[in-house]
Amino acid sequence: MAPARRDEGGRAARRGVTRAVLVTGAAGQLGEALRRAAWPEGFAAVALDRAALDLADLNAIAGAVAGRRWAAVINAAAYTAVDKAESDQVAAWQVNALAPAALAAACASAAVPLVQVSTDYIFPGDRDGAWEVDDAAAPLGVYGASKLGGELAVRTSGARHVIVRTAWVMSARGHNFVRTMLRLAAERDTLRVVADQRGSPTAAADLAAALVRIAVRLADDATAPTGTFHFSNAGATSWAGFAEEIFRQSARRGGPSAAVTPIATSDYPTPARRPANSLLGLGAIGAAYGIHPRRWEAALGDILDELIGAPK
Ligand SMILES: NC(=O)C1=CN([C@@H]2O[C@H](COP(=O)(O)OP(=O)(O)OC[C@H]3O[C@@H](n4cnc5c(N)ncnc54)[C@H](OP(=O)(O)O)[C@@H]3O)[C@@H](O)[C@H]2O)C=CC1
Numbered sequence: 001m002a003p004a005r006r007d008e009g010g011r012a013a014r015r016g017v018t019r020a021v022l023v024t025g026a027a028g029q030l031g032e033a034l035r036r037a038a039w040p041e042g043f044a045a046v047a048l049d050r051a052a053l054d055l056a057d058l059n060a061i062a063g064a065v066a067g068r069r070w071a072a073v074i075n076a077a078a079y080t081a082v083d084k085a086e087s088d089q090v091a092a093w094q095v096n097a098l099a100p101a102a103l104a105a106a107c108a109s110a111a112v113p114l115v116q117v118s119t120d121y122i123f124p125g126d127r128d129g130a131w132e133v134d135d136a137a138a139p140l141g142v143y144g145a146s147k148l149g150g151e152l153a154v155r156t157s158g159a160r161h162v163i164v165r166t167a168w169v170m171s172a173r174g175h176n177f178v179r180t181m182l183r184l185a186a187e188r189d190t191l192r193v194v195a196d197q198r199g200s201p202t203a204a205a206d207l208a209a210a211l212v213r214i215a216v217r218l219a220d221d222a223t224a225p226t227g228t229f230h231f232s233n234a235g236a237t238s239w240a241g242f243a244e245e246i247f248r249q250s251a252r253r254g255g256p257s258a259a260v261t262p263i264a265t266s267d268y269p270t271p272a273r274r275p276a277n278s279l280l281g282l283g284a285i286g287a288a289y290g291i292h293p294r295r296w297e298a299a300l301g302d303i304l305d306e307l308i309g310a311p312k
């Protein structure tokens with residue numbers, strides 16, 4: 001348990017009360033990481049997967065929030081299939097915008113703070129430099145647009161809230177670029193990967209630790225900072241640079257690797273357009289919450305330790 005949090009959690013623990021935080025999307029990368037995260041003494045995650053709470057069911061959402069005195073709610077569920085969303089708009093908006101609207105309305109009624117997770121893909125990506133929390137959003141695709149709809153619903157709900165935008169989430173489990181690259185490398189010697197889209201890979205575990213800190217602070221402190229923040233691991237790369245680092249670190253551990261041929265986005269046609277630059281400015285979350293993420297290469301190392309083993 002995190003010693004820094006003993007005071008807040010300790011009071012509840014002494015009273016024998018566990019303060020429960022409702023987590024949606026329990027089976028996703030972030031939901032799993034929130035379940036495994038180190039919660040401070042006195043706090044526990046109650047993580048619900050789709051079978052336990054289907055976000056397509058707005059009445060079920062209202063019932064889940066009203067059914068218990070939650071310390072906070074973290075919405076880790078989302079429709080994350082970026083390309084499929086282009087031809088499946090209603091489903092994407094249902095999960096990414098209407099469900100957060102229903103969660104936020106229920107949180108507002110129950111006076112429960114809400115942590116909503118959003119994405120770098122709400123930005124157009126059409127200039128260099130990091131995107132700051134108050135920069136104008138202009139999503140290029142349905143996924144980003146639906147996630148922006150979710151932000152707006154939460155922001156206007158009256159619920160005390162924090163919206164955390166993140167990027168390029170990776171984990172030893174679930175669907176992500178690291179696992180895709182390792183799988184493809186086992187089948188091919190050379191992979192073509194786009195080199196003109198830049199961003200920051202982010203370990204689900206690191207994001208989860210930041211969200212735990214934020215949710216606990218919101219639960220404990222009525223003056224905790226609210227609003228919109230960014231969290232990614234530190235540093236920037238392209239998808240091609242990311243792939244090269246995956247294979248460099250995988251090879252060091254005796255895992256699969258492949259040569260990476262850098263290509264242009266125009267040579268890798270996909271249904272959804274993606275931002276060319278989606279770097280997120282981390283100043284706001286550092287100033288408000290004292291959260292200063294480590295570099296993405298180190299976070300990737302932990303994931304490969306888990307997937308492959310320690311470096312030889
Ligand atoms: N993955 C990424 O690269 C990025 C993610 N984000 C955001 O981070 C958050 C977490 O994403 P991540 O964990 O990576 O995503 P995943 O795709 O790994 O997990 C999303 C989870 O949401 C669940 N879900 C989808 N639809 C419903 C529904 N109708 N009812 C209940 N649950 C549902 C899925 O359930 P099931 O398993 O049953 O399909 C899945 O377990 C999301 O808000 C996402 O938009 C932001 C930037 C990057």
Ligand SMILES: Cc1cn([C@H]2C[C@H](O)[C@@H](COP(=O)(O)OP(=O)(O)O[C@H]3O[C@@H](C)C(=O)[C@@H](O)[C@H]3O)O2)c(=O)[nH]c1=O
Nearest residue numbers: 080082119120121166167168169177192193194239268
């Ligand atoms: C598999 C593959 C992908 N690519 C390209 C396609 C795309 O431009 C880029 C990344 O592809 P992916 O489909 O893995 O990533 P994508 O689904 O776009 O990932 C996004 O997911 C959502 C949920 C987010 O919120 C974003 O932050 C981001 O993480 O790599 C290649 O160039 N070569 C390849 O072999």
Ligand SMILES: [Mg+2]
Nearest residue numbers: 080081082083
């Ligand atoms: Mg994808």
